[in-house]
Amino acid sequence: MADPETAPELVIVIALYPGVTHLxxxxxxxxxxxxxxxxxxxxxxxxxxIEAEGLVFARLADLAAIPxxxxxxxxxxxxxTDAMLDxxxxxxxxxxxxxxxxxxxxxxxxxxxAAAGFLTGRRAACHWAWxxxxxPFGAIVSEARVERDGNILTGGGVTAGIDFAFVLLxxxxxxxxxxxxxxxxxxxxxxPFEGGRPETAPPEILATVQARMGPLAEKRMADARxxxxxxxxx
Amino acid sequence: MADPETAPELVIVIALYPGVTHLxxxxxxxxxxxxxxxxxxxxxxxxxxIEAEGLVFARLADLAAIPxxxxxxxxxxxxxTDAMLDxxxxxxxxxxxxxxxxxxxxxxxxxxxAAAGFLTGRRAACHWAWxxxxxPFGAIVSEARVERDGNILTGGGVTAGIDFAFVLLxxxxxxxxxxxxxxxxxxxxxxPFEGGRPETAPPEILATVQARMGPLAEKRMADARxxxxxxxxx
Numbered sequence: 004m005a006d007p008e009t010a011p012e013l014v015i016v017i018a019l020y021p022g023v024t025h026l027x028x029x030x031x032x033x034x035x036x037x038x039x040x041x042x043x044x045x046x047x048x049x050x051x052x053i054e055a056e057g058l059v060f061a062r063l064a065d066l067a068a069i070p071x072x073x074x075x076x077x078x079x080x081x082x083x084t085d086a087m088l089d090x091x092x093x094x095x096x097x098x099x100x101x102x103x104x105x106x107x108x109x110x111x112x113x114x115x116x117a118a119a120g121f122l123t124g125r126r127a128a129c130h131w132a133w134x135x136x137x138x139p140f141g142a143i144v145s146e147a148r149v150e151r152d153g154n155i156l157t158g159g160g161v162t163a164g165i166d167f168a169f170v171l172l173x174x175x176x177x178x179x180x181x182x183x184x185x186x187x188x189x190x191x192x193x194x195p196f197e198g199g200r201p202e203t204a205p206p207e208i209l210a211t212v213q214a215r216m217g218p219l220a221e222k223r224m225a226d227a228r229x230x231x232x233x234x235x236x237x
Numbered sequence: 238m239a240d241p242e243t244a245p246e247l248v249i250v251i252a253l254y255p256g257v258t259h260l261x262x263x264x265x266x267x268x269x270x271x272x273x274x275x276x277x278x279x280x281x282x283x284x285x286x287i288e289a290e291g292l293v294f295a296r297l298a299d300l301a302a303i304p305x306x307x308x309x310x311x312x313x314x315x316x317x318t319d320a321m322l323d324x325x326x327x328x329x330x331x332x333x334x335x336x337x338x339x340x341x342x343x344x345x346x347x348x349x350x351a352a353a354g355f356l357t358g359r360r361a362a363c364h365w366a367w368x369x370x371x372x373p374f375g376a377i378v379s380e381a382r383v384e385r386d387g388n389i390l391t392g393g394g395v396t397a398g399i400d401f402a403f404v405l406l407x408x409x410x411x412x413x414x415x416x417x418x419x420x421x422x423x424x425x426x427x428x429p430f431e432g433g434r435p436e437t438a439p440p441e442i443l444a445t446v447q448a449r450m451g452p453l454a455e456k457r458m459a460d461a462r463x464x465x466x467x468x469x470x471x
Contacts, residue, residue, distance in 0.1 A: 026422070029263035029292070033395070036290045043291055052295065056270045057277055058263070061286065061295035110423075131423060148427045160423025161267070165396065170429045182432050183445045188260070189344075189365060189394025191433030192426035193382045195404045198416050199425030211417045 010039035013175065016072040016099055018115075019047045019063060020092055022082015025055035027109040027164050031076060034168035037184045039176050044069060048092055055080070066095040071102040074171070078164070079110025079130060081219070084226040087118040088233075107156040107171065109164035116155070117142045118230040120237070126152040130160035131201050132216050136223060139231035162199070165190065244273035247409065250306040250333055252349075253281045253297060254326055256316015259289035261343040261398050265310060268402035271418045273410050278303060282326055289314070300329040305336040308405070312398070313344025313364060315453070318460040321352040322467075341390045341405065343398035350389070351376045352464040354471070360386040364394035365435050366450050370457060373465035396433070399424065 015035055017028045028045070036043045046064035047053050053060045077096065086092050096119045100106045108116050113127045117140035126143045128150040129136070137144050143152075148159045149167045156174075158167030169190070173181040198204040204212075249269055251262050262279070270277045280298035281287050287294045311330065320326050330353045334340045342350050347361045351374035360377045362384040363370070371378050377386075382393045383401045390408075392401030403424070407415035432438040438446075 024267070025263055026267035029259055029267075032292060033258070033260035033263075033290070045292060054296075056267070058266060058279060058294060059296040060292060062288075062293040148425070149429070160421075162399065162422050162424045162426060166427050166429060173429065178430060179442065179445075182430055182438065182442045183449075185428065185430070185433050186435070186438045186442055186446045187394075187449070188396050189433055190396045190428055191382070191431075191437065192396060192428065193400050194419065194424055194426065195383070195400060195407065196412060196416055196419070197425075199419050199423055201420070203425065204416065204420045208413065208416045208420055211413075212420045215417075215421070 010176070013038055013041045013074070014069075014072040015041055015043045015074040015076060016066075016069055017043065017045045017076045017078065018066060018096060018099070019045060019053045019060065019078070020082055020086040020089070021053065022080045022085060023053060023055050023078050024080035024110060024161055025058055025060075026161050027078030027080060027112065028076065030162065030165040031109060031168035033188065034165065034172055034184060035074075037187070038172055039180070044072075048095070066092075066099070069099065072099050073103060074105045074107060075100045075103040077108040077112035077115045079108070079112040079114070079161070083111040083114050084136070084223045087115055087230040088226060093119055105154050105156055105171065107167070109158040109167055110160045111136075113137060113142070113157045114227065116157070118234060120234050121155065125155050126150050127155065128157040128159045128163070132160075132213070133223065136227040139227050140234065244410070247272055247275045247308070248303075248306040249275055249277045249308040249310060250300075250303055251277065251279045251310045251312065252300060252330060252333070253279060253287045253294065253312070254316055254320040254323070255287065256314045256319060257287060257289050257312050258314035258344060258395055259292055259294070260395050261312030261314060261346065262310065264396065264399040265343060265402035267422065268399065268406055268418060269308075271421070272406055273414070282329070300326075300333070303333065306333050307337060308339045308341060309334045309337040311342040311346035311349045313342070313346040313348070313395070317345040317348050318370070318457045321349055321464040322460055327353055339388050339390055339405065341401070343392040343401055344394045345370075347371060347376070347391045348461065350391070352468060354468050355389060359389050360384050361389065362391040362393045362397070366394075366447070367457065370461040373461050374468065
């Protein structure tokens with residue numbers, strides 16, 4: 004089991020942007036902050052506060068001021084497709100990802116990794132409703148809850164971030180260490196009903212959720228195509 | 238299915254304090270913020286910022302300025318036993334809980350509900366390592382992941398908050414509505430290994446976690462006894 008006293012410092016950067024879904028990163032943060040000698044930095048452009056559905060995250064690190072990291076983690080959210088087109092943000096993602104031992108994401112954060120050029124020809128997970136948006140970037144869509152391809156580790160939608168984080172923690176600190184943290188966080192999930200995936204949800208529930216997301220689909224695909232065009236011409 | 242357009246406003250107050258564990262409330266927040274016409278207020282004494290293991294939650298509501306709520310949610314954390322002895326905080330918990338349709342907690346948040354007098358003779362869940370601290374208050378310890386006793390709904394440790402939130406959302410908005418949110422948040426958990434409960438963890442892992450928590454046990458029990466004494470003499 005890894006010894007927190009002697010483990011080398013492990014810098015984990017969580018890159019935030021407007022419109023992020025907070026559970027995409029608060030779940031992994033709660034797990035990874037307990038990695039041996041971890042320095043977990045939640046960061047944004049200029050260290051600006053990030054509001055996520057009513058919760059305001061303040062005193063963030065400035066992405067540009069972080070020299071390097073061991074793990075880059077990009078969460079998802081409805082703002083992910085706008086973030087893909089924010090050149091200042093994407094420059095930091097490319098720079099930090101280029102230095103990282105692990106390039107990681109949760110949910111639609113994989114679209115940002117793809118737009119940065121990290122997923123070309125690589126398998127990646129994504130929120131089930133938005134997986135198709137990976138294709139313009141030449142990424143290989145995975146339906147796994149946690150997907151691994153080399154040093155790329157990606158989780159599925161929102162709550163998949165917790166499963167993702169335990170996979171990553173086991174990789175960083177060993178399975179025994181990760182299991183101790185799991186017990187401490189009492190991670191023995193017991194959803195009161197089934198149906199958290201499109202394959203298992205009742206058809207009428209699936210139709211309801213698809214109808215809610217539908218109006219966003221056209222703009223998001225257009226944004227993904229534009230980001231893919233920029234990547235190819237870079 | 239509940240219609241967000243016509244549903245009456247639902248005020249959900251999440252009461253924060255120093256030393257809270259953030260996933261205890263960020264998990265439920267992400268679920269409950271999508272309840273029909275929900276107004277979810279993360280609040281603290283004087284609206285002070287709350288730092289939780291490196292994440293800083295800002296622009297919080299002032300507990301004392303919230304006239305009433307439909308749901309009071311108290312998360313847990315290593316600061317929970319100190320919070321039990323903070324009279325200004327506890328006065329707000331008693332006042333808001335007294336007006337609420339549902340009095341709820343996650344993890345060691347139930348100790349705070351107990352210290353406020355809401356759990357006397359009631360069944361309540363808690364983080365597995367700290368359940369015994371409910372007893373000085375005359376609460377009945379439950380080992381359930383989500384426990385219900387009348388209008389008291391309590392979740393177990395940390396990640397149990399997500400299961401708790403879906404139980405509560407189904408109660409507030411109907412199961413079909415809750416299942417649509419579940420699908421949207423892709424809540425089909427798949428831990429990479431088992432052992433998130435003391436009954437299922439390998440003995441050596443359980444011993445490791447108990448050894449880490451051991452040094453806190455004496456002070457926390459003393460705090461619980463003091464809070465119980467105050468409750469009885471109130």
